[in-house]
Amino acid sequence: MIRPVPHVAAITAYALSQLQAPEGKRLVSLSQNESLRPPSPAAIRAAAGALEAGHLYPDPDWSDLRAALARVHGIAAGDILCGSGSMELIACLARAYADPENAVLAPAHAYPFFRTAALLARARYDMAPEVKGQVSVDALLAAVRPDTRLVFVANPGNPTGTRIARADLLRLRDGLPGDVLLVIDEAYGEFADGLDEPMFDLVARGDTVVLRTLSKAYGLAGARVGWGLFSPAVAREIRKVMSPNNIPAASQAAAAAAVADQAYMRETCALTAEMRDSFAGRLRQSGFDVPESHTNFVLIRLGDPDRAQGAEAALRAEGIILRPQGGVGLGDCLRATAGQAGAMDATAEILEHWARKETT
Numbered sequence: 422m423i424r425p426v427p428h429v430a431a432i433t434a435y436a437l438s439q440l441q442a443p444e445g446k447r448l449v450s451l452s453q454n455e456s457l458r459p460p461s462p463a464a465i466r467a468a469a470g471a472l473e474a475g476h477l478y479p480d481p482d483w484s485d486l487r488a489a490l491a492r493v494h495g496i497a498a499g500d501i502l503c504g505s506g507s508m509e510l511i512a513c514l515a516r517a518y519a520d521p522e523n524a525v526l527a528p529a530h531a532y533p534f535f536r537t538a539a540l541l542a543r544a545r546y547d548m549a550p551e552v553k554g555q556v557s558v559d560a561l562l563a564a565v566r567p568d569t570r571l572v573f574v575a576n577p578g579n580p581t582g583t584r585i586a587r588a589d590l591l592r593l594r595d596g597l598p599g600d601v602l603l604v605i606d607e608a609y610g611e612f613a614d615g616l617d618e619p620m621f622d623l624v625a626r627g628d629t630v631v632l633r634t635l636s637k638a639y640g641l642a643g644a645r646v647g648w649g650l651f652s653p654a655v656a657r658e659i660r661k662v663m664s665p666n667n668i669p670a671a672s673q674a675a676a677a678a679a680v681a682d683q684a685y686m687r688e689t690c691a692l693t694a695e696m697r698d699s700f701a702g703r704l705r706q707s708g709f710d711v712p713e714s715h716t717n718f719v720l721i722r723l724g725d726p727d728r729a730q731g732a733e734a735a736l737r738a739e740g741i742i743l744r745p746q747g748g749v750g751l752g753d754c755l756r757a758t759a760g761q762a763g764a765m766d767a768t769a770e771i772l773e774h775w776a777r778k779e780t781t
Contacts, residue, residue, distance in 0.1 A: 483503040
């Protein structure tokens with residue numbers, strides 16, 4: 422038998438939702454935090470045009486995309502690295518800075534890929550407790566150990582939907598030792614940009630990285646494009662462990678065009694927030710516990726894992742797939758992505774019917 426190396430054999434594969442509807446039911450996936458509408462028409466046209474040069478390798482420096490991002494965010498194009506989704510950048514950060522002697526720290530209910538990236542680097546993965554689904558800066562600082570080298574925080578958070586105020590993130594960075602790299606994952610940052618608390622300026626310190634993705638607000642989950650702002654010293658190390666041709670030319674072209682169409686992206690965010698808040702408000706009126714969210718999804722607290730499993734089963738029986746959260750220590754919760762009105766109405770109706778049956 423051919424055996425893998427021990428640390429890979431010990432890891433559980435990163436789990437995605439099981440997207441199978443019962444026979445005779447139409448699949449409605451509200452489990453993967455995808456955009457509720459396609460990307461900008463300009464992005465679609467750009468991707469189609471780029472295929473004419475499909476026989477060539479893509480630009481390893483993502484020149485057009487970096488330039489577009491720099492213009493929109495007022496940052497230096499040379500400090501931007503682009504990845505195959507932000508997941509690639511997270512994995513590269515762990516590969517470059519974590520190992521059996523350098524540990525990773527994250528909040529207890531953090532994005533689960535942080536753990537996967539740490540374990541692939543053979544690093545210890547430590548977790549700091551949260552307070553009612555909210556990241557605690559004090560708990561994170563108390564959890565730092567002498568061998569902590571990477572701290573991952575998602576802001577806004579996945580799966581909680583909560584966010585950390587800029588002042589608290591500054592306090593976290595100031596409280597961390599100088600040899601600890603803070604990674605702020607802003608995969609849902611566009612949904613909170615209206616609060617005007619950007620964190621890109623922290624990168625100039627040399628001890629912080631800010632990541633983003635085009636999978637959510639820009640509707641390019643299928644194109645697999647993420648990016649981040651890195652100090653030159655950190656970027657130099659990340660380049661060593663990245664694939665040199667990581668983003669296909671069509672994806673780069675689509676991403677650059679999508680970033681240039683800020684009006685379309687902002688409209689997507691507005692439509693998403695309207696749908697998210699309408700759905701959450703309806704559930705709250707029906708007695709469900711739904712915390713405020715700053716993302717394109719909501720977390721539904723059901724009280725205990727058995728109730729969460731019952732609600733999920735009732736939805737799945739009708740072909741509607743939500744994301745259980747037992748894997749991040751929230752076994753009593755389901756996560757629902759904001760989708761089209763018909764899907765959200767059907768989801769709410771099933772949950773309301775299930776809840777009435779539970780109380781009779």
